[in-house]
Amino acid sequence: MPTTDRRRTSARRETLLGDQPGAFASARYQRITPMKARRVTQMIHGMPVDDALALLQFAPQAAAKTVYKVLESAIANAETTEDLDRDDLVVSNCQVDEGPTMKRWRPRAQGRATRILKRTSHITLVLTPRPEPVEASAKRGTTATKNRKKGKA
Numbered sequence: 001m002p003t004t005d006r007r008r009t010s011a012r013r014e015t016l017l018g019d020q021p022g023a024f025a026s027a028r029y030q031r032i033t034p035m036k037a038r039r040v041t042q043m044i045h046g047m048p049v050d051d052a053l054a055l056l057q058f059a060p061q062a063a064a065k066t067v068y069k070v071l072e073s074a075i076a077n078a079e080t081t082e083d084l085d086r087d088d089l090v091v092s093n094c095q096v097d098e099g100p101t102m103k104r105w106r107p108r109a110q111g112r113a114t115r116i117l118k119r120t121s122h123i124t125l126v127l128t129p130r131p132e133p134v135e136a137s138a139k140r141g142t143t144a145t146k147n148r149k150k151g152k153a
């Protein structure tokens with residue numbers, strides 16, 4: 001269903017995409033620290049989806065597997081619900097928010113205990129169609145205008 005046929009859009013979609021065409025997917029409560037997940041999502045930000053999938057498939061980080069699944073889900077959302085072409089999609093926004101932290105205790109020497117924090121992440125990826133390239137004739141027109149102002153022919 002194209003974006004124009006929608007009767008009601010979610011508030012989440014409004015904040016991530018606005019009126020632009022695109023799709024998103026999120027994975028919540030993932031047992032990976034946000035700092036480690038951000039490292040992986042920053043690598044794929046701005047890349048075409050096929051390049052991003054190839055990069056994530058061979059990345060050595062543990063978070064790459066989770067981000068790979070979220071990216072596949074976002075691609076499927078774009079193809080089925082938004083009728084977008086996979087070849088034109090680009091990863092336009094990557095958000096990794098901190099989820100709830102589980103607190104655990106570890107026994108230490110002399111009857112003491114220390115706290116272990118098991119952090120979770122909410123990973124969201126937004127895909128949009130690739131922006132149209134600027135035509136070469138439009139670029140030349142601006143240069144010619146600048147040269148006329150300077151007095152050159």
